[in-house]
Amino acid sequence: MFTPATGDNYLNHTRGIGSWLVTLDHKRIGVMYLVSILAMFMLGGLFGLLVRTELLTPGPTITDNPDTYNQFFTLHGVIMIFLVIIPGIPAALGNFVLPIMLGAKDVAFPRLNLCSYYLYVAGALLALGSLAAGGLDTGWTLYAPYSTQTKSAVFVVAAAAFILGFSSIFTGLNFIVTIHKLRPPGMGWFQLPLFLWSLYATAVIQILATPVLAITLLLLVAERTLGIGIFDPSLGGDPVLFQHFFWFYSHPAVYIMILPGMGIVSELISTHSHKHIFGYRAIAYSSVAIALFGFLVWGHHMFVSGQSDLVSMIFSALTFSVAIPSAIKVFNWLATMYKGSISLNTPMLYGLSFIFLFGIGGLTGLFLGALATDVHLHSTYFVVAHFHYTMMGGTMIAFIGGIHHWWPKITGRLYSQLWGRFACILIFLGFNLTFFTQFIMGSRGMPRRYYDYKELLPYHPEFHALHAASTIGAYALAIGLMLTAVYLLHSLFRGRRAPANPWGGSTLEWQCSSPPPHDNFATPPPVGDPYDFEGIEYDLQAGGYVRHAPEGPARVTTPGDE
Amino acid sequence: MTTDVGASSLSPPLALAQDQGSFWMPPQASAAASEVDWLFSFIYYIALFFFALIVILMVFFVVRYRRREGVGPQQVATHSLALELTWSAVPTILVILIFWWSFTGFVSLRTPPENAYEINVFAEQWRWEFTYPNGHSDDELHVPVDTPVRLVMHTDSDDVIHSLYIPAFRIKMDIVPGRYSQVWFRATQVGEYPLVCAEYCGTGHSDMVTIVAVHEPGGYEKWLELADPLKRMTPEQYEAYAKDPQAFTQANPEFEGLEPPWQMGKRVFTKKGCKSCHTVDGTPYTGPTMKGLFGKQEHLADGSTVPVDENYLRESILAPGAKIVAGYDNVMTPYQGRISDREIAALIAYIKSLRE
Numbered sequence: 019m020f021t022p023a024t025g026d027n028y029l030n031h032t033r034g035i036g037s038w039l040v041t042l043d044h045k046r047i048g049v050m051y052l053v054s055i056l057a058m059f060m061l062g063g064l065f066g067l068l069v070r071t072e073l074l075t076p077g078p079t080i081t082d083n084p085d086t087y088n089q090f091f092t093l094h095g096v097i098m099i100f101l102v103i104i105p106g107i108p109a110a111l112g113n114f115v116l117p118i119m120l121g122a123k124d125v126a127f128p129r130l131n132l133c134s135y136y137l138y139v140a141g142a143l144l145a146l147g148s149l150a151a152g153g154l155d156t157g158w159t160l161y162a163p164y165s166t167q168t169k170s171a172v173f174v175v176a177a178a179a180f181i182l183g184f185s186s187i188f189t190g191l192n193f194i195v196t197i198h199k200l201r202p203p204g205m206g207w208f209q210l211p212l213f214l215w216s217l218y219a220t221a222v223i224q225i226l227a228t229p230v231l232a233i234t235l236l237l238l239v240a241e242r243t244l245g246i247g248i249f250d251p252s253l254g255g256d257p258v259l260f261q262h263f264f265w266f267y268s269h270p271a272v273y274i275m276i277l278p279g280m281g282i283v284s285e286l287i288s289t290h291s292h293k294h295i296f297g298y299r300a301i302a303y304s305s306v307a308i309a310l311f312g313f314l315v316w317g318h319h320m321f322v323s324g325q326s327d328l329v330s331m332i333f334s335a336l337t338f339s340v341a342i343p344s345a346i347k348v349f350n351w352l353a354t355m356y357k358g359s360i361s362l363n364t365p366m367l368y369g370l371s372f373i374f375l376f377g378i379g380g381l382t383g384l385f386l387g388a389l390a391t392d393v394h395l396h397s398t399y400f401v402v403a404h405f406h407y408t409m410m411g412g413t414m415i416a417f418i419g420g421i422h423h424w425w426p427k428i429t430g431r432l433y434s435q436l437w438g439r440f441a442c443i444l445i446f447l448g449f450n451l452t453f454f455t456q457f458i459m460g461s462r463g464m465p466r467r468y469y470d471y472k473e474l475l476p477y478h479p480e481f482h483a484l485h486a487a488s489t490i491g492a493y494a495l496a497i498g499l500m501l502t503a504v505y506l507l508h509s510l511f512r513g514r515r516a517p518a519n520p521w522g523g524s525t526l527e528w529q530c531s532s533p534p535p536h537d538n539f540a541t542p543p544p545v546g547d548p549y550d551f552e553g554i555e556y557d558l559q560a561g562g563y564v565r566h567a568p569e570g571p572a573r574v575t576t577p578g579d580e
Numbered sequence: 581m582t583t584d585v586g587a588s589s590l591s592p593p594l595a596l597a598q599d600q601g602s603f604w605m606p607p608q609a610s611a612a613a614s615e616v617d618w619l620f621s622f623i624y625y626i627a628l629f630f631f632a633l634i635v636i637l638m639v640f641f642v643v644r645y646r647r648r649e650g651v652g653p654q655q656v657a658t659h660s661l662a663l664e665l666t667w668s669a670v671p672t673i674l675v676i677l678i679f680w681w682s683f684t685g686f687v688s689l690r691t692p693p694e695n696a697y698e699i700n701v702f703a704e705q706w707r708w709e710f711t712y713p714n715g716h717s718d719d720e721l722h723v724p725v726d727t728p729v730r731l732v733m734h735t736d737s738d739d740v741i742h743s744l745y746i747p748a749f750r751i752k753m754d755i756v757p758g759r760y761s762q763v764w765f766r767a768t769q770v771g772e773y774p775l776v777c778a779e780y781c782g783t784g785h786s787d788m789v790t791i792v793a794v795h796e797p798g799g800y801e802k803w804l805e806l807a808d809p810l811k812r813m814t815p816e817q818y819e820a821y822a823k824d825p826q827a828f829t830q831a832n833p834e835f836e837g838l839e840p841p842w843q844m845g846k847r848v849f850t851k852k853g854c855k856s857c858h859t860v861d862g863t864p865y866t867g868p869t870m871k872g873l874f875g876k877q878e879h880l881a882d883g884s885t886v887p888v889d890e891n892y893l894r895e896s897i898l899a900p901g902a903k904i905v906a907g908y909d910n911v912m913t914p915y916q917g918r919i920s921d922r923e924i925a926a927l928i929a930y931i932k933s934l935r936e
Contacts, residue, residue, distance in 0.1 A: 084783045157780050163757060164740040164782060251758020252737040258756060291645070293653040300664050322743065324756050327690050331683055338675040342668060348634060349667045355641040357654040362642065370638060377634050381627035388623060388678050390616050390685030394750040397743060397778040461604045461620070463747025467780040473789035477774050478606075551653065 027430065031536040042128035045534065047135050048114030049428065052421070055102055055110050056503075058142060059414075062097035063496060065090050070452070070492040073485045076472035084469040088155040089170075091467060095158030096175060100182050101142055103413050104271060107278035108189055108224075109138065111420045112217050114428055116193060118527040118534060119211050121202040121543045126195040134188040141182035148174040157467060159268075162249035162260040166241045173242065176235040183228045183235075186274075190224030193217050204545040208302070211525045211548040212295060215302045216281025219309040223270045223277075227313070231267035234260070258323050265316035273312040275409055277305055279372070279416030280347055286369035286419055287351045289523045291358030294549040297350035304343035311340045321392050330389060337387035344380050348373060363521065364438030368419025371446050375411025379404060382457065397467075400460025403453045411449060418445075418502065425506065426516030430533040433509035437501065444498035451491025455484045517562025522554050528563070599769060609769040609794065610749035615685050617750075622681065626674055689751065692764030696730035699723070703735045703742040703755045704913060706784025707853035708775070716808045717918075719851050721775055721792040723767055724800035730764040736913065743779035746792055754779055767794040783866070784856060809835045810844060810922040818922060845930025848923045857912065860934055867912060868905050872936040874928075879906045893928050 028045045038046055068090040072079045081087060113131065117124050125131050148154055151171040156164055165172055197210070197218050210218075238260070240246045247253025249260045288295040295301065317325060317333035351373060360366065382404045385391045395401060426432055464471065464481055471481050519528040525548050530538055557564045601607045604624075608614050645653075699721070700711040711717045723729045733755045735742055744763060745752040753763040777788035795803060805812075812835070813821060821828040825840045838844070849855055849870075857866035868878075877885045878892070881904040886892055895902055897919060900912035 084786065088780075088783070088785075155782070161741060161780070163738075164780070167738075167740065168782070250737075251756075256758065257741055291653065292647070294658045296657075297659050297664060299659065322752050323754050324759065324761050327686070331686070334682065334686075335679055338679050341675055342671055345630075345671050346664065346668055349663075352634065352637050352641065353660075353663065355638070355645065357656050358641070358645050359647045359651060359653040360642055360645050361647045370642065373638055374635060377631055381631055384623050384627060384675070384678060385620065388619065388682030390682045390689060391620050391623065392682075393686070393689055393752050394616055394620075394747065396752060397745070458604065462601070463606045463745075463774065463776070465745065465776050465778045465786075468786035470786045473787070474774055474776070477772075549658075 025531075026535060027531065027533040028536045029430070029533050040132070042124070042132060043536065044113050044117050044124045044128065044131060045428075047131050048110055048112075050135055051105070051113060051138065052110035052428075054138065054142065055106055058097055058101040061146075062094055062102055063499065065094035065097065067492060067496060069094055070489040072469070073471070074489040075486070076475055076482055077470060085155055087469040088157075088467070089153040092154045092157050093149070096145065096154060096179075098409075099158055099271075100179050101138075101145060103275045103409055104186060105138060105182070105189075106275075106413065107282065107417050107420065108193065108217055108220060108274075109134070109185075111282070111417070111424060112193065112213075112278060113189075115424060115527055116196065116214060116217060117200070118530065118538050119214055119525050119548075120196070120200055120205065121526050121539055121545065122196070122200040123537050123539070125192045126199055127192050130188050130192055134185045134192070137181055137185035137188070141178045141180075141185060144174060144178035144181065148178065159264065160238065160260075161264075162238065162241065162257045165238060165260075166249060173239055176239050180232050180235050183232045186224045187228050190221035190228075193221040194225070202542040202545050208299065209545060209548060210302075212284035212298065212301055212305075213278075213281035213525075216277045216284075216305050219305040220274050220277045223274050223309050223312065227267045227270040227274075230263065231271075234263040234267065237263065258320070258325065261320050261323055262316070265319045266313075269316040269319065270309075270312045272405075272409070273308055275413045276376075277308060279376075279413040280305070280344075282416045282420040282423070283351060283369050283372050284347075285523075285525065286365050286372075286416075286423055287354050288549055289423070289521050289525075290363055290366035290369065291355050291360045292522055292551050292554075293354055293358035294547075294551065295350070296353035296356075297346070298549065301347055301350050304346045307343040308340060311336065311343075315340060318387055318392070321389060322396055334387055334389045334392075338384075341380065341383065341387070348377065348380075361521075362439070363422075364433075364435055364442055365419050365423035365521070367439055367442045368415055368422060371442065372412060372415045372419065375407055375415060375446075375449065378454075379407030379409075379411055382407065395460060397465055398460035399456040399464045399466055402466050403456035403460060406453045406456075411453070415445075421506075423521070424527070425509070426520045427527055427532045427534065429510060429513075430516050430531075431509045431513030432516050432520060433513055434505050437505040441498050441501040441505070444501065445495055448491050448494030448496075448498050452488050452495055453491070455488045455491070459484045459488075517560050519554075519563040519565075522551070522556070522563035524549055524551050524554060529565075598771065606747045607769065607771070607773070608748070609767055609771060609773055610746075610751070611766040611768055612685075612689055613748065613750045613768075615688070619678075619681050619685055623678055626678070630671075692730045692762065693728045696728040696764055697724075698730050698732060701731045701733040701744060701755070703733065703744065703777070703788070704739050704853075705781055706777075706788050707856040708744075708777075708788060708790050709853060712804055712807075714804060716804060716811065717851065718807065719853055720790050722800060722803055722807075723792065723794055725767050725770050725794050725796060727800075728764060728766045730762060733761050733763070734759070740781045741779045742777050742781050742788070744775065745778035746773060746775050748773035749792070752778055767792075770794050770796045770799075787856060806836050809838045810926065811920065813922075822925070841926050841929035842933040843930075845926035845928070845933075848919075848926050849930055852915070852919060852923070854927070864907075867908060870931050871934050874932045874935050878903075880904060881906045881908070890928055893931060894924055897924055897927065 028043055041047060072081060072087050148171040151174050153170055154175050155170045156168055197214060237248055241249055247255045249255045249257050284295055284301055315333055315337045317329055318337045321330045385395055386401065386404060422438060459481060462478060474481055516532040518531050526543055529543050553566045554563050555566055599607045605617055608617060702709040708719055709717050710721045733744060735755050735757050737757045739757050742755045743752060744755060749765045751763050751765050753761050755761055772791050772793050775790050775792045777785055829838045859865050859869045860871055862869050862871040873888055876888050878888050879885050886903060898916045899914050901910050904910050
């Protein structure tokens with residue numbers, strides 16, 4: 019019987035917490051990121067639950083102070099966006115998987131990689147420190163003049179985001195160089211797995227866009243501390259300028275969030291359908307197209323900001339251009355499933371959930387990109403629902419799906435499929451209850467960032483029931499997520515040992531043991547079509563899938579292989 | 581049912597021709613609303629079609645091609661240029677159509693007619709003030725039905741961004757410090773609809789909710805005329821009113837809805853936005869409460885005490901920064917130039933009535 023992971027692997031290669039804190043191993047760095055990011059996800063989720071709990075009933079529910087509520091929604095946004103979703107997939111999963119998918123030993127710059135992690139930790143600690151320094155009540159969007167006037171801890175949070183920006187830039191730089199320079203012989207661009215195409219496109223955005231955020235934050239701090247007046251009309255400045263600077267980064271940022279998620283979905287769908295991805299080049303090109311067009315549309319957040327009508331029209335037209343590549347991906351995923359052999363494992367369920375939820379998220383973007391409807395829908399709960407469907411129903415679902423997909427590889431353990439499927443369904447149902455109700459409230463005129471809605475009840479009595487339903491959904495969603503944490507943690511201690519290839523994947527990470535050895539591969543593995551499932555069969559002796567080469571026996575590298 | 585100038589009593593019992601809204605939308609109460617709703621439906625049905633297509637195919641494939649013992653995936657092409665072009669071209673055509681119609685709708689939303697009736701809007705943390713052509717200012721927006729109205733909007737340079745949003749009219753526009761912004765509409769349905777702030781502006785953001793009241797033909801003019809009885813009185817009339825309010829009111833029925841000074845003061849307290857920051861039930865808020873205020877010794881931030889008399893109240897309204905009460909910040913906008921002596925007198929009468 020094949021006994022993986024009792025040998026030397028990256029987890030036991032060296033011991034002691036010190037060896038982890040100064041590690042240069044991309045796999046250990048990825049694991050540290052994963053733990054940190056999931057911890058921040060829980061904290062951000064807690065603030066989200068506080069928001070929803072306050073809105074369960076009209077009038078004060080858990081706090082009679084609107085400023086406290088304003089802190090809840092601001093911190094929920096800041097933590098989720100800067101500490102979870104932007105770093106999320108590239109740092110936690112990309113770091114682990116990218117070099118192995120390339121058949122490489124590590125990323126191009128391992129020390130820079132560790133530096134990225136410590137910048138993340140510094141930014142996270144600073145952001146948490148802001149809670150002690152008075153918190154933040156500006157909304158994560160930090161619009162001037164409110165953010166230049168408020169007494170809350172704008173400087174601390176701006177500093178945190180500034181530092182986190184560098185973590186992001188360095189990771190992007192590392193991934194670009196790694197993909198360019200560390201590919202093995204025989205792996206051209208069109209032999210890269212699609213997850214790597216998505217990480218590459220993401221890295222381009224990270225490098226080009228993030229510096230704009232850094233400068234914007236510096237200008238905000240300069241306005242607050244030095245009174246330079248760039249956003250202050252009484253000194254000749256313009257508040258709307260802040261919005262241009264802010265969204266020039268923050269719109270591409272949403273593509274930093276979604277592209278890696280889409281990359282994961284390509285892997286999930288093809289692996290668990292045991293079938294070659296359909297439309298490889300179309301999907302690859304669409305990732306690059308989304309990354310590039312994403313820089314041209316920031317003004318669609320500002321249709322009613324006072325910017326000129328002409329500029330609004332141009333941004334609206336460009337916004338529709340980004341919809342098409344996303345649609346292309348969805349159709350190609352469906353075509354991949356056609357005539358496949360589909361296993362409904364937990365990762366596949368997450369992949370299917372993504373298609374459903376991101377489908378809604380993306381399609382509702384049409385209402386918002388269209389000028390006449392956006393005037394009505396802007397700054398209502400319709401927008402809140404749209405971005406939760408894309409960011410949570412999209413990125414986070416893909417992230418969790420990726421965690422389940424690569425969990426055996428990362429930990430060497432299998433988790434319970436029964437609990438996995440159950441929790442996925444609970445999360446799916448809870449999510450839809452939470453956020454679909456918000457579309458309805460929004461189009462009926464419920465504004466966002468409202469501490470209370472009792473003034474609207476005489477005209478919209480249904481807002482009470484809709485808010486209550488949304489809150490109940492949030493609790494169901496939270497339970498589903500906590501359940502996921504429980505059975506995954508349980509698998510670390512009691513899970514069956516994982517084979518090298520539990521799912522029958524075709525990409526290179528499934529060719530090394532679970533968990534991988536310290537150096538990933540003793541010798542660079544042979545490279546071909548990354549989605550060639552030919553010959554990958556389930557082997558009872560191995561307890562997992564193996565690729566039967568036409569001329570020889572099953573090949574899997576384990577530590578100690580020549 | 582008399583026209584009560586203080587409160588709006590136009591809640592729609594006129595049920596017959598009233599649009600009550602649909603599943604997704606609030607009532608259609610402006611000319612623009614039906615155009616916006618048409619576009620919403622157009623996008624909705626396209627989105628619904630594609631969503632249904634995607635989900636049905638997904639579920640069908642999961643069932644039809646589920647993994648079965650001994651059955652592997654079937655050999656099919658791994659790409660198809662024809663498919664890629666088709667499923668790129670069709671959505672492209674559809675989004676071009678969506679863009680075109682949303683563009684024409686937007687142009688009409690943003691282009692007020694030449695002869696539009698102008699009302700000024702002042703937004704500040706955290707209240708609305710609408711100023712009508714005759715100088716009357718109010719915390720509610722009143723408009724005549726079937727008349728193009730243009731709102732010219734501003735806030736103070738040291739305030740924050742607000743946004744005027746009337747869901748039933750499908751209109752919204754940010755109000756940015758340092759500039760004027762405008763929005764226009766033509767209300768088509770008599771009734772009362774929410775008017776809300778749609779750009780986060782701090783503590784009282786969700787308190788910035790008022791109404792827009794659409795009057796039937798002739799109703800708006802009547803409302804405006806009667807809206808500010810104190811203002812319309814000649815000096816002689818006002819003197820007579822101040823001396824004996826009850827006798828004056830009875831003798832002068834043309835001042836419909838006129839009430840004793842302390843009640844007129846209560847209206848001013850609302851219309852001028854005082855209640856956005858001051859309570860009348862004893863709760864401290866952004867500013868001190870009015871309950872029990874008159875006649876007490878007030879403790880100021882500089883340690884001194886002052887008696888709260890008529891002069892103190894007048895100064896606190898016109899130049900609030902002169903004396904700041906201990907425990908509060910100097911955030912009140914001075915009302916110098918924005919309130920009349922008669923309104924101040926009415927407010928003083930009202931605050932006196934709140935003595936314990």
